[in-house]
Amino acid sequence: MNAPRLDLYAPIHKALRAWMFDTIVAVGRIDGRDEPALKATLRKVEGLLTICASHIEHEHDFLHRAMERHMPGSAREADLGHQAHHRQMTRLRGLVAQVQDAEAAVRFPLLMTLYRELAMFVAENLTHMQWEETVHNEALWARHTDAQLDAIHDELVQSIPPQEMAEVLRHMLPALSPLERHGMLADMRGKMPPQAFEGVLQLAHEVLGPHCWADLQRALGLQLELPAGRAMAC
Numbered sequence: 001m002n003a004p005r006l007d008l009y010a011p012i013h014k015a016l017r018a019w020m021f022d023t024i025v026a027v028g029r030i031d032g033r034d035e036p037a038l039k040a041t042l043r044k045v046e047g048l049l050t051i052c053a054s055h056i057e058h059e060h061d062f063l064h065r066a067m068e069r070h071m072p073g074s075a076r077e078a079d080l081g082h083q084a085h086h087r088q089m090t091r092l093r094g095l096v097a098q099v100q101d102a103e104a105a106v107r108f109p110l111l112m113t114l115y116r117e118l119a120m121f122v123a124e125n126l127t128h129m130q131w132e133e134t135v136h137n138e139a140l141w142a143r144h145t146d147a148q149l150d151a152i153h154d155e156l157v158q159s160i161p162p163q164e165m166a167e168v169l170r171h172m173l174p175a176l177s178p179l180e181r182h183g184m185l186a187d188m189r190g191k192m193p194p195q196a197f198e199g200v201l202q203l204a205h206e207v208l209g210p211h212c213w214a215d216l217q218r219a220l221g222l223q224l225e226l227p228a229g230r231a232m233a234c
């Protein structure tokens with residue numbers, strides 16, 4: 001059996017799926033009478049929309065450019081999808097503002113509209129991500145070696161500001177399987193300054209449960225004494 005090819009989409013899409021599901025559940029649970037909780041959840045929606053917009057830019061600037069260089073038109077369908085996502089995100093941002101400013105009597109129907117429209121945005125993204133992970137990966141694999149794909153990935157990652165990267169890792173690390181997590185952190189350890197990598201480990205410790213954290217330390221051959229992390233399922 002051939003070794004699996006490098007999949008540039010899988011880790012970030014796992015993070016985005018987890019982030020989307022988490023946000024939609026939070027919106028469904030909103031207590032519209034609880035102002036601080038409402039504000040916190042609406043910020044969560046805005047955070048998701050910001051990361052989705054940024055993700056579109058990264059895909060366009062690095063992956064679509066690589067595809068189009070070899071196969072003009074190969075990223076066109078996804079580009080059109082991204083344009084539709086931008087329109088949906090503008091509508092969702094408007095709904096967030098309306099909920100925020102609404103009187104209690106109209107807040108509840110508006111929250112239901114936000115919940116349903118966010119769900120449709122998530123549904124569209126699930127279909128879109130499947131297209132990218134199948135059709136786009138095949139196109140990328142046909143014209144690039146794994147080393148070339150890895151170089152594209154490194155360039156993409158280096159373009160991401162540290163704060164955005166930390167937010168992404170906060171959602172990505174718990175969303176990956178242990179083997180994916182080990183592979184990603186081993187790769188980062190080889191490419192990052194030691195101090196920056198320590199920051200990643202601290203973050204991993206915060207977002208992973210004790211079992212996954214111990215498993216990660218074993219895989220990386222580490223024995224770190226860090227303050228207690230959050231209690232998570234894994």
Ligand SMILES: [Fe+2]
Pocket residue numbers: 056059078082128132
């Ligand atoms: Fe995309």
